[in-house]
Amino acid sequence: MKDMSIVRMYGITEEGFSVLAHVHGFLPYFYVPAPNGFKEEHVQSFMTTLDAAIRRDSKRQEQAGRAVIDVRIVLKQSIFGYQGPDKTVFLQIFFHYAGQVAVARRLLEMGSVQFPGFGSITFPTFESSVGFPLRFMIDNNIQIPGASWVELKAQKYILRQNNATSHAQLEVDVDYKDIIAHEPEGDWSKIAPLRVLSFDIECAGRKGVFPDAKEDPVIQIANVVTIQGSDKPFIRNVFTLKQCAHIAGTHTLCFERETDLLAKWAEFIRICDPDIITGYNIQNFDFPYLLERAATLKVQRFPFLGRVRDLETKAKDSRFSSKALGTRDNKAINIEGRLQVDVLQIMQRDHKLRSYTLNSVSAHFLGEQKEDVHHSIIADLQNGNDETRRRLAIYCLKDAYLPQRLLDKLMCIINYIEMARVTGVPFNYLLTRGQQIKVISQLYRKAKQQGLLIPNMNPEGTDEQYEGATVIEPEKGYYDIPIATLDFTSLYPSIMMAHNLCYSTYIANPSVITKYGLTEDDYVQTPNNDIFLKASVQKGMLPIILEDLIGARKKAKADLKKETDPFKRAVLDGRQLALKISANSVYGFTGATVGKLPLLAISSSVTAYGREMIEKTKELVEAKYTIENGYEHDARVIYGDTDSVMVKFGPKEVAEAMRLGREAAAYVTQHFVKPINLDFEKVYWPYLLINKKRYAGLYWTNPVKHDKLDAKGIETVRRDSCQLVGNVIETCLHKILIDRDTAGAEAYVKNVIADLLQNKIDLSYLVISKGLGKTEYTGKQAHVELAERMRKRDAGSAPNVGDRVSYVIIKGTKDAAAYEKAEDPLYVLDNNIPIDTKYYLENQLANPLMRIFEPILGEKSSSLLAGDHVRTISVAAPTSMGGLMKFAVRTATCLGCKTPLPKDETAVCINCRPKMVDLYQKHLNNMTELEEKYSRLWTQCQRCQGSLHQDVICSAQDCPIFYMRKKAQKDLNDASKTMNRFAYEW
DNA sequence: GAGACTTCCTAA
DNA sequence: TCAGTTAGGAAGTCTC
Structure with a gap:
């Protein structure tokens, strides 16, 4: 059993002790369909041939041992396309190392291996591209969801004592069969007391240049450590270069040499042993900077920040690119056994904001501005004295604490944990991977239960597009009567459930119908002319997954209603949100042509059904609610998009529009297959319909008071x-x-x-x-x-x-x-x-x-x-810069009548001289006003940085006060220059 | 100067 | 090796 693939599971006990479990005995594998005529007696030669081919191909020394451990003949079905009850013979091939899976997949798919008696066959492979950790979590009836509780059977694990390889407090060896996974239900739904370290660094850049780790020293690192779920940090410290005055409630660790500062900080990380490291832009700035700086200064043992002692932490360039999230260049940093939760990335993934600076995000979510020190001042503060460095340290600490507060406020850890549990993926996948992996994880799990295999599809860049949803041509205008909005609840998931759309129910070829003797009652043709099996014959996997998700969401929402404990409520709310998002992303997955398992027959049938439904809804409503049928008005669908219709029933009262809306929704619902449901949601009154996807209105869910002003697009x-x-x-x-x-x-x-x-x-x-x-x-x-x-x-x-x-x-x-x-x-x-x-x-x-x-x-x-x-005559804007202006000679104008003056220094022209005293008074008042304004803004900035006795050093780009203060300062300067001109007149 | 085209960001 | 979908308005630039 030794040196086979080992899964390292990192976690924490209920008491908060960190654990590393080396899980033995689980092997990586994948499937290929057995060649025709393949029998038990061919297994041995198949194994040795493939083994030799892999070893020839692998250059790495460590893979010199046996590659193929076992080959088993199994009966399975591919998930792709309905195959009746027929099972197919597959070979399940087990490997020594996870890395050999990719090699073997390539060799088999290319047909590069000559098998005695079978020749060079090109094999389609199945389940060959799921990563080993996820494979382990999906498999063997363990079915470990992400971020959930796992129990090691008593007496079955061995505690490492002298042979520990990590910094974890407990390190054990265990066989994978001795692991019990607990569903995150009831008592097992609680969140572990994870240690969360939030940090921020400051470096002394040169004037006007962004800091470069090869040149510019790291001068401070502030750290805040909190137990997940507690509202106060239990460690607050700051590592500073040179002495720093005391800060209340904070441990200051001062170093004369930068190398010591870095070495001690790395040691602090290892001793503190956090489960989660957070901060703002740590992944693309702080970590890479620290690593490069430590390498430049040759700080021994610095880049060992993970839990495994001898695994070096390195920064790698990576690019993430998706249609939904856009392109982004990132650094990937391996810190074994600790999660890196970069709050910047969470914000970018989860929230659409105008600006993502820590300052603007804090203002948005926490309602407070942070102290922002312009990087050109940092070096000056560092080169000052104990007190100036203390100023910097306070700033640095705040920047370390804010990410933690954002995580808490937005309940990021809980929500991500719930998402990991619902979809089954490890926590870090949620930060480093896209949407697809979450669906894949669920698909693999369900497939496993049903004996189905998922083919490895090789991306054949099909950039073909399919038709999406209908947007009903709006009857644009301003409506001063209530407009009722009817929505299909979870339209796309419910279409997939109603019509049993799935990979496993898809009938690509009509010959399948005759082959299995299907009658017309057994299948349906979608409006897109694709054929799917009905649920009465065999239920599809996607519908089952969706039912589970929606059922679980109903349960979570019901539990949420009953629950009073705020922590458990947060967990449940996070869960219901995760379930909703997961259900909605299944459709997108089937239509992702660059994806792992696209089947446009599903996605384009879904949208085709949707188009049919919204049309039918419009027809039904407009046909029923007519004067002819005894209603007071002819109803009109004035707009609709994808899953909603806006109906002008006619009545002027909100309550009546609501009544008709409810009635119509129930009426229309009857015309569709379960579980499709049209819901009355709200009334808009008044309603301003500007264009497709552009409207605004007052949003009413009760006839007494409007809920909000709703604006779209x-x-x-x-x-x-x-x-x-x-x-x-x-x-x-x-x-x-x-x-x-x-x-x-x-x-x-x-x-x-x-x-x-x-x-x-x-x-x-x-x-x-x-x-x-x-x-x-x-x-x-x-x-x-x-x-x-x-x-x-x-x-x-x-x-x-x-x-x-x-x-x-x-x-x-x-x-x-x-x-x-x-x-x-x-x-x-x-x-x-x-x-x-x-x-x-x-x-x-x-x-x-x-x-x-x-x-x-x-x-x-x-x-x-x-x-x-x-x-209005534009006030002369400052013209000191730019283009031709620098060649223009500025002439002063009279402060009374604006006629040009011969000399700059004077205030008024001859004609205005008699009015000079008045003018002087006017300008003096103006200046006094500006002085007061400036001083008010100044005080506000001082208050913001928490001290009224020091200079304001903030330059927060996103702070409106900052702009106002800058402007006031400028105006004041101008006013004072103007005042000086009077001096020449006396 | 009209219309094609690209890009961004949103609705659902 | 990785990446959820299409529809659609609006603004700005490019092209003829």
Whole structure:
């Protein structure tokens, strides 16, 4: 048994002791169909031939031993296509090492092995691409779900004492048969007391350059360690280079040499032995930086951060690319036995946000700004004294603690654990892999139970598309009567269940029908003309999986209702969410042509049924609810998308619309196969239908009070328009739909436009952000061009693929394209570059405003964008930079009448001299006002950083206060310069 | 300057 | 080796 494949299971006991279990005896394997005429007596020569071929192919020394351990003849069925009751003879081939699976698969699929008596056969392989750890978890009736409790049978495991290889507190050897997996139910649904370490590093970069690990030292590392489920950390410390003044409640460990700091930190990790390491962007910044820095300084034993003593931690480049999540370059870091939960990545995966900086994410979810120190100041703080380094350490600690607080607040660990349990995959797959693996895991598990095998499909880049859902042509306009919304609940899963759509029920070839003597009652032809077996003959696996998921969700929701304990409630809520997501992703999996097991017959039949259903729903409702049938109005379906219809029944009362909605939903449901269900969900009143996938309205679920203002697809919910537009549209909708004050909305818009043209709008509201989706672009785009320019300024801090790029549009030459006028907001701020307010009016505000006002005001709406407010004389924007402006000589104008003055130094022209005292008073008042404003903002920033006695060093790009403060500072400077001009007059 | 085309982001 | 789907609006650039 020795040196066979060993599965290392890492975990923690209920008491919180870390455990490493070396699980023995489980072998990697896969299947191939047995060649025709293959008998028991062929097994031996098959084994030795394949074994020799693998060993010839493997160059690695460690694979020199026997590769093929066993070959068994088994009777199984492929999941792909209905095969009646016929079982097929398969060979189950067991291997010594997991790595040999891929080699053997390639050899067999290519037909590169000559088998005596059979020749070079090309074999399709089955279940050959599932990773070994998942194979182990799926198999042998163990069926271990991810992140769940496992018991080792008493007396059956051996505790390692002198021969331990890890830093785990308990290390044991056990046979895989002596493992008991517990379903995460009842008592076994509790969450383990995992140790979570959250950390952040600071490095001293040089001015204007992003830190480089080859040059710039690591000066601080802050750590916060918390037991999952507890609300307070039990360790708070900070490792600092040079002395650092004491911080309350924090252990400061000061080092004179950077090598010591790094070595001690690595040791701290090993002793603290966390199950989860978290932080913000640790995977792509902190870890790679530390590893490279330690390598540069040759710190012995640093890169051993995992639980296995002699396994070196390394950073590898990897690229993740999917249609749904986009492309992203990542570093992969192996820290054996510890989960790396990078909060940045969680945010990017789970939440669509305008910006993903720790600051903006914290503001969004925790409602607080963090202290942000511009990297150019860090070195100064480090080179100061104990107190300045303490300042830095406090900042660093906060950055270490925030990720932990985000995890807690959003209950990420619990939700991910529940997702791992529901889908069966190990926790880390949820962070490193896509959606498909979750469906595959469930499919393999169900297939295993039913004796079905999953073929390894080789991707034959079929970029063929299939038809999706119907979007009913909207009857655009503003509706001041209630519009009822009817939705099919879980449409795609219920279609798959209702019509038994599955790989195993798919009849690709009509000959199958005759072969198994099927009658017309036994199968159905979908609207897409694909044939599937009915459930009465054999139920498909996907329908079973979906039923289980939906049944489990119902149970979780029922349990949630009864449960009072907040921890258990969080677990249950996480579970029901995971179950819902899982059910919905099954359809997508079958249509993923780049995927592991695409079957477009399923996905395109699903959408075809869906199209038929939404049409039928529209017809049924419009046919039944007519004046002719005794109703007061003829009902109209004014819009619908995929699984919903918006119905104008006619009545003016919300309650009546709800009654009709409920009735109609029940009526339509009768016309469909179980478990398809049309549900009345809500009423919109009033309802503004702008276009396909674009609408807004007040959302009512009870006739007494509206629940919310709901907006779909329009600027308020989009991340690629600036906040100014979002806020203006949001406010207008509020005024129009809730306050019913269209005139007020118009006045408001005019005000905003006037403010905009007078440069009174804060810069943070003008920032536009777009994702950098790829590395090569055919056309020019603002955010892409800017990212390129920023890369030239400082490669380290420039946006990378997958990042969001923030920019503002600045004034440029008359015909300059937008991509030439995009600039980094911070750069604009630092250099006082004027904003192209006209662009914001004409290219950002105009169209969205017209789209919402047009249906309400009609022709009149065009007056919004013309009139006095637009003609307001623009306040001279700063013109110190850019293009031709630097060649222009600026002449001062009279502060009274604005006529050019001969000399810069004076304040007023001859004609205005008599008014000078008044003018002076006016400017003095103005300056006093600005001073007060600046000081208020300053105090606010000081409060934010938790100290009123030190300079504000923050430069948080996402903080609106920061922009306002910068602007106020600038205005104050200008005002004070103006004041100085009066000095020459006296 | 109209229309094709690309890109982003959202709805479902 | 890895990657869930299609429909669709809107904005901006490119092309003729």
